[in-house]
Amino acid sequence: MIKEELEKNIFQLLKKIAPETEPSELSPTENIREALGIDSYDFLQFIIALDEKLKIEIPEQDYGKITSLNSLTDYLINKPK
Amino acid sequence: MIEFVMPSLGADMADGTLVEWLKKPGDQVKRGDIIATVETQKGLIDIEVFDEGTIEKLMIAEDTKVPVGTLMALINPEKTIEPQKAIPVVAEEPVIQPTEEKAIPPFVTEHIQVKASPLAKKIAAENNIDLSQIMGSGENGAITRKDIEGAIEQGKLVQEKERSSIVAEPIKEQNISNTLRSAVAAAMSRSNREIPHYFLEKKIDLEKALAWMHEKNKVLPVQKRLLPVALLIKAVASSLKQVPELNAIWDTDLQLKTEINIGFVVSLRNGGIIVPAIHAADLKSVDEIMENLNDIIPRARALRLRSSELSDSTVTITSIGDGGADLVYGIIYPPQVAIIGFGSISEQAFAENGLLGVRPMVRVSLAGDHRASDGLSGSRFLVTLNNHLQNPEAL
Incomplete structure (x- = not known):
């Protein structure tokens, strides 16, 4: 999946979790959770949504690798399915 | 009667x-x-x-x-x-x-005899359409397939209209947010006025508890993954069994509660908090508590709770979550007599047996009602809680 398409999906899922925010305005390197005020419960819902929508399962030990938009898209593109 | x-x-x-x-x-x-x-x-x-x-x-x-x-x-x-x-x-x-x-x-709606073609009846049944609510355009008022399809269309239109009207009423949401704020204000002011709080704190090493949880999460499907808070809730419930005077209400005197229903503070995205109860938390497994959270948190945020979930709590837990403040001192929700606060979990230097290491730590506070219990009970509770969290597999 190309990066732009992936980002579009990510924005949609984040918007569902934090409807009053504008995920598409995230800068590529800022911390997504801090910027959008997403707590651990909502973050888990985001991981579940990624799994359901993109069929990519992110193990718990990789949570630290997907903190920003850049690192998340890199991770998703490079992760073997 | x-x-x-x-x-x-x-x-x-x-x-x-x-x-x-x-x-x-x-x-x-x-x-x-x-x-x-x-x-x-x-x-x-x-x-x-x-x-x-x-x-x-x-x-x-x-x-x-x-x-x-x-x-x-x-x-x-x-x-x-x-x-x-x-x-x-x-x-x-x-x-x-x-x-x-x-x-x-x-x-008697169901007993009204309605004339409808077999096909119309079939489509109506498939789409949950109540035939008695439809005016038939066929012979002698019989309901035809066209009538049913019209009704389905109309149903969609109504739903859409309802949906758009929800979007078009941000003022209402604002109102709820305001009234929720007044509800919190009233309860907390009463608490501050009436309850002589005492506060205690303990630092708890979560290394074993989190290692246990990470192992479990490796094999659980992503939808069932555990969060640390599920363990903390379970550990609190187990500890309250050993220090029952904190699982109680104060109504001119101390009334112990046999059920342990943990009120869990859920913060709403637009401000305000709501505290639904996790019923009989001591009798549930950690997985069941997580399942309960998965059900109750979205409903709490959508302000769709059941009355028992709002009225049955016997004690409250507030948890700051990742990356937030190190410690929270709670204000007791009357008529309860205790609130347990968990700060965010973070890596800290930790000394044990003369050695220094780095451990995931959490600072836990207990606010107790001094009319109902004394610092000694509170301290016993925090020590018991620590013991439970050092033996996560027994939770």
Whole structure:
């Protein structure tokens, strides 16, 4: 999946979790959770949504690798399915 | 005759507005059935009934503001006959007349003979369309396939309209947010006025607990993954069994509670908090508590809780979550007598047996009501909690 398409999906899922925010305005390197005020419960819902929508399962030990938009898209593109 | 009164949904609630009766005279009810929805400062709440019997009479009209404790309905505990036979009782009219358009639906709808083609009946059944609500355009008013398709279309239109009207009313959400704020303000002011708080704190090493959780999460499907807070809730519930004086309410004197129902503070995205109860947390496994959280947190945020979830808490937990403040000192929610606060989990230097290491630590606070318990009980609780968290597999 190309990066732009992936980002579009990510924005949609984040918007569902934090409807009053504008995920598409995230800068590529800022911390997504801090910027959008997403707590651990909502973050888990985001991981579940990624799994359901993109069929990519992110193990718990990789949570630290997907903190920003850049690192998340890199991770998703490079992760073997 | 059992009197069903408007329940109190917390110390901060004086009244609610009856939005809709979900049961009518003649209906049988059992414990846990939802009898009505009531609009409160904490959203639209499903009101449950706690007795078994047949609804004898509804005393309050929809759209009426009802103070806590007001008689709302009469339930006949002896009647266990079939609903059809109960209908003749057809209770006299409700004391206060419901508004016309919201009048209780007739009981006999299902028995009306409707003429419809077999195909129309089939499509109607598949789409949950009530044939008695449709005007037939066929011979002698018979309902045709076209009528059903029209009704389905209309249903979609109505739904869409409802959806767009929700979007078009941000003011209402603002109102709820304001009323929720006043509810929190009332409860916390009362707490500060009436309850002499004492505060204790303990640092707890979570290395073993988190290692246990990470191992479990490796094999659990992503939808069932655990969060640290599920373990913390379970550990608190187990500890309260050993220090029961903190699982209680204060109402002129200390009244211990046998059920351990943990009120869990959920913060709403637009500000304000709501505290639904996790019932009998001591009897649930960590996985069951997580399942409970997965059900209750989205409903709390959507302000769609059941009355028992708002009124049954016997103690409260507030947890700051990742990356937040190191420690939180809670304010007790009256008439409860304790609140446990968890700061965010973070790596800290930790000394043990003369060695220094780095461990995931959490600072835990306990605020207790000094009328109900003393610091010694509070301290015993925190030590017990630590012991439980050092043996996560036994939780």
